[in-house]
Amino acid sequence: MLQIAIVEDDQESAETLRRFLEQYQTERDCECRIIVFQDGEEIIRNYRPEYDIILMDVQMEHLDGMTAAEIIRQQDPEVILIFITNMPQYAIRGYAVEALDYVLKPVSYFAFSQRMDRALSRIDRNRTHYIVLPVKGGSQKVDVAQIRYVESRGHSLLFHMRQGEIVSSGTMTEMERQLEPYGFCRCNKGYLLNLDEVDGIQDGSAVVGPDRLLISRGRKNAFMEALANRLGGRTK
Numbered sequence: 001m002l003q004i005a006i007v008e009d010d011q012e013s014a015e016t017l018r019r020f021l022e023q024y025q026t027e028r029d030c031e032c033r034i035i036v037f038q039d040g041e042e043i044i045r046n047y048r049p050e051y052d053i054i055l056m057d058v059q060m061e062h063l064d065g066m067t068a069a070e071i072i073r074q075q076d077p078e079v080i081l082i083f084i085t086n087m088p089q090y091a092i093r094g095y096a097v098e099a100l101d102y103v104l105k106p107v108s109y110f111a112f113s114q115r116m117d118r119a120l121s122r123i124d125r126n127r128t129h130y131i132v133l134p135v136k137g138g139s140q141k142v143d144v145a146q147i148r149y150v151e152s153r154g155h156s157l158l159f160h161m162r163q164g165e166i167v168s169s170g171t172m173t174e175m176e177r178q179l180e181p182y183g184f185c186r187c188n189k190g191y192l193l194n195l196d197e198v199d200g201i202q203d204g205s206a207v208v209g210p211d212r213l214l215i216s217r218g219r220k221n222a223f224m225e226a227l228a229n230r231l232g233g234r235t236k
Contacts, residue, residue, distance in 0.1 A: 083099055
């Protein structure tokens with residue numbers, strides 16, 4: 001469930017944002033818990049980093065949105081900030097608090113839904129995903145983001161991690177099915193790569209840290225397309 005805060009001192013505008021969120025939930029089949037604050041002072045009072053997204057009005061009577069965002073950002077480096085404003089010049093100031101985006105008033109549902117799509121994409125990329133690997137003597141829980149690539153070695157799978165290696169059992173086909181939703185793709189029969197860990201392409205090989213992993217002719221087009229799509233998603 002997404003935790004979303006609306007910080008808006010205009011009751012009509014706050015109600016519009018709430019209504020848009022309810023519509024968005026229905027259309028995207030996601031569940032949101034929505035809390036409305038009437039001023040920047042109200043949200044920073046006893047603030048706890050429990051929100052995924054904050055929709056923040058910029059101009060408010062007691063404490064403006066930019067100042068509130070600066071205070072929040074000191075305590076919460078992860079929350080996504082989206083400013084609601086009728087003055088586009090505030091977008092530049094938003095970079096100082098690492099705001100994801102801004103929406104101009106009067107807010108249209110189309111513009112709002114675009115920003116929410118972008119926010120959810122960011123949340124999904126940052127979310128920690130785990131898999132459980134069978135290892136000698138038991139099992140081991142692994143953060144998917146820590147896997148650089150998987151190597152098929154005989155009847156075993158060797159997981160090259162950011163720190164160290166893990167030997168597990170299983171087939172490359174099954175592991176590919178399990179990891180593909182998290183941005184993994186095979187560059188050849190024996191290697192399954194975390195596309196976020198690919199530093200570049202050189203002489204027909206994928207560069208992953210100190211390693212060069214050959215891209216086979218049969219998999220080249222699919223691999224390069226998957227890599228381009230992944231890189232494009234990370235820069236949006």
